Amino acid sequence: MTDIVVTARRREERLQDVPVAVTAIGAGAFEKLFASTFADVDKVAPNVKIDTLLSSVINTPAMTIRGIGTVDGDSTVDPAVPVVVDGFTYARLAGSMLDLFDVERIEVLRGPQGALFGMNTIAGAINIVTQKPTGEFGGKAQVRIGNFGRQDVRASLDFPIVPGLLAGKISVLSSKSDGAWFNLATNQSIGGDNTFAIRPKLLFTPDEALEMVLTAEIIRTRAGIVPFSNFSTPGQSVYQLVT
Incomplete structure (x- = not known):
């Protein structure tokens, strides 16, 4: 049996030895899902929901883990679920909806991660590890x-x-x-x-x-703006107004 190695505590450890609620997803799993960005992680990780922030550009996510998250793209707001790439944290939500290119694995850490990923990471963290050089041509x-x-x-x-x-x-x-x-x-x-x-x-x-x-x-x-949609149903005044 092959051991799954993760870096949820900023060092390489076997997944079964880590005292943290972690879901590790390899690059092969995302290829089977035809995933394009890490927003598709919620298809395979429990208790995780990732959407695009309304009235914003498409690369700004609204993420929740276990129902806790941040839906504010303002630069003064610390995200409750930060994105971490190779140990470096994206301090703001804007622009953190990354495309999955040359990624080795993605680790979803559920629960507060203030000790390693910042004091306001009260819901968890998305830890992305990219592939290293192999040393061979x-x-x-x-x-x-x-x-x-x-x-x-x-x-x-x-x-x-x-x-x-x-x-x-x-x-x-x-x-x-x-x-x-x-x-x-x-x-x-x-x-x-x-x-x-x-x-x-x-x-x-x-x-x-x-x-x-x-x-x-x-x-x-250079992302476009996500348009608003009319969610009113036929018969409602707002629906009649905009149709």
């Missing part, structure tokens, strides 16, 4: 085309620099769509997204007891 690429102008390209390249000592990796993402809504007044599609990201990594392993990883990441996103 190789690469992979994925292309996805769909409705509403959806075009996704993900690619990564591994390469050795000094065999056994220094290795590198470059991951690239391009994701765009026209949006699933159409504005009859302007005759344009709305609610689309356009994201480009590149993540270079260096892995330095001078000996078996020491490993150093240098990561840089540049993300440019």
